[in-house]
Amino acid sequence: MKPYSKLTKEELKKLKGQLEKQFEEVKAKGIHLDMSRGKPSKAQLDLSNGLMDVLNGDSDLVSSDGVDCRNYGVLDGITEARKLLADMSEVPERNILIYGNSSLNVMFDTVSRAMTHGIMGSTPWCKLDKVKFLCPVPGYDRHFAITEYFGIEMINVPLLPTGPDMDMVEKLVAEDPAIKGIWCVPKYSNPTGVSYSDETVRRFAHLKPAAKDFRIFWDNAYSIHHLYDDKRDVILELLNECVKAGNPDMVFKFISTSKVSFPGSGIAALAASRANIEDAKSFMKFQTIGHDKLNQLRHVRFFKDMPGMYEHMRKHAAILRPKFEKVEDVLEKEIGGLGIGTWTKPLGGYFISFDSMDGCAKAIVAKAKEAGLIMTGAGATFPYGKDPKDSNIRIAPSFPTVEELAQAAEIFVLSVKLVSVEKLLG
Numbered sequence: 001m002k003p004y005s006k007l008t009k010e011e012l013k014k015l016k017g018q019l020e021k022q023f024e025e026v027k028a029k030g031i032h033l034d035m036s037r038g039k040p041s042k043a044q045l046d047l048s049n050g051l052m053d054v055l056n057g058d059s060d061l062v063s064s065d066g067v068d069c070r071n072y073g074v075l076d077g078i079t080e081a082r083k084l085l086a087d088m089s090e091v092p093e094r095n096i097l098i099y100g101n102s103s104l105n106v107m108f109d110t111v112s113r114a115m116t117h118g119i120m121g122s123t124p125w126c127k128l129d130k131v132k133f134l135c136p137v138p139g140y141d142r143h144f145a146i147t148e149y150f151g152i153e154m155i156n157v158p159l160l161p162t163g164p165d166m167d168m169v170e171k172l173v174a175e176d177p178a179i180k181g182i183w184c185v186p187k188y189s190n191p192t193g194v195s196y197s198d199e200t201v202r203r204f205a206h207l208k209p210a211a212k213d214f215r216i217f218w219d220n221a222y223s224i225h226h227l228y229d230d231k232r233d234v235i236l237e238l239l240n241e242c243v244k245a246g247n248p249d250m251v252f253k254f255i256s257t258s259k260v261s262f263p264g265s266g267i268a269a270l271a272a273s274r275a276n277i278e279d280a281k282s283f284m285k286f287q288t289i290g291h292d293k294l295n296q297l298r299h300v301r302f303f304k305d306m307p308g309m310y311e312h313m314r315k316h317a318a319i320l321r322p323k324f325e326k327v328e329d330v331l332e333k334e335i336g337g338l339g340i341g342t343w344t345k346p347l348g349g350y351f352i353s354f355d356s357m358d359g360c361a362k363a364i365v366a367k368a369k370e371a372g373l374i375m376t377g378a379g380a381t382f383p384y385g386k387d388p389k390d391s392n393i394r395i396a397p398s399f400p401t402v403e404e405l406a407q408a409a410e411i412f413v414l415s416v417k418l419v420s421v422e423k424l425l426g
């Protein structure tokens, strides 16, 4: 089939009639599918059921350094959990601070602490007239929700295939002391799957921000979440690059085992310079006497070490891979070459990012909903929910089964085609 833009008005009208008929047929099937969030499927969760067995009433519940994990104490995490999360974060153990069950929670706390108490002795952000964050777009809606919640002004920065537009980042942070941070998902980014190039990471490490309390919020949520064994993205480790560049305090790295073990029941951590870790601890000591050490212990007993975790991630990949490939196949077969959309083919992570013709994304998501398919709301991948081109849609293939995905993809491409034809007809 020719690109839609090359069709005559008559051809478009005829096509619209055919597509509407197909759409009514699909609608009549009464499908109910939710592809809105990047949740692991039941089969993926089952991979970690052993976590429930490694500890029981007969287990030795004492950590390697003699701490009874049933009791109070150990603010920064038991030694073996610090080692595991430090290895996962590719930093020395002295640069890791273990938190609770969610990295998003650590990010929220970090922004909250900067608002109320400032970072390492600098003026609390709440006392400043204006605080701004750079937001590579499209990006993760919950990052944007945190900064919006605190009234921080968000500035869009285009996300290129190599990472954020660094010319823009360098210029803005150097000029404007109100810019205090940037949200980054450096590997298998949510939602594009983009991984930052070495040059981008190095340019981050060499930033010269006007604000001395500027921090890079480096959310490495998908650090070991590859889809393939033989094709994978590798990124430079930022903390080390920052140390080499003489900017050791400029980065907060966030990580969790959410999509390794059980989301919401995993372990989260902050990786940063010792000065940043001490600053975070000075706040944390008022929040808690210590996080869930039994959870830390069972994770280490279950995974043992990074090779154990990599092995486990291969099992996740075996479940996820056919799902991504199914969606990509349907997109290619049904709309490849029609000029009505482009999409990413990530090597890892949890999402495929789709860009429709300008001004169509909201209508496509609404159309899909009519046929029983719930997608992430259009606009969610931009600060304030406002996609200036109304074109980006996040596809989350992880949760449905492959069979359900085939149905979901059929509804999606039909919605894209219909809305695009309507747009071209004006």
Ligand code: PLP
Pocket: 038, 101, 102, 103, 104, 105, 140, 185, 190, 219, 221, 255, 256, 257, 258, 263, 264, 268
């Ligand atoms: N960061 C990114 C980029 C995510 O995509 C997600 C979940 O989808 C999270 C953080 C949530 O992490 P956690 O479960 O550790 O709070």
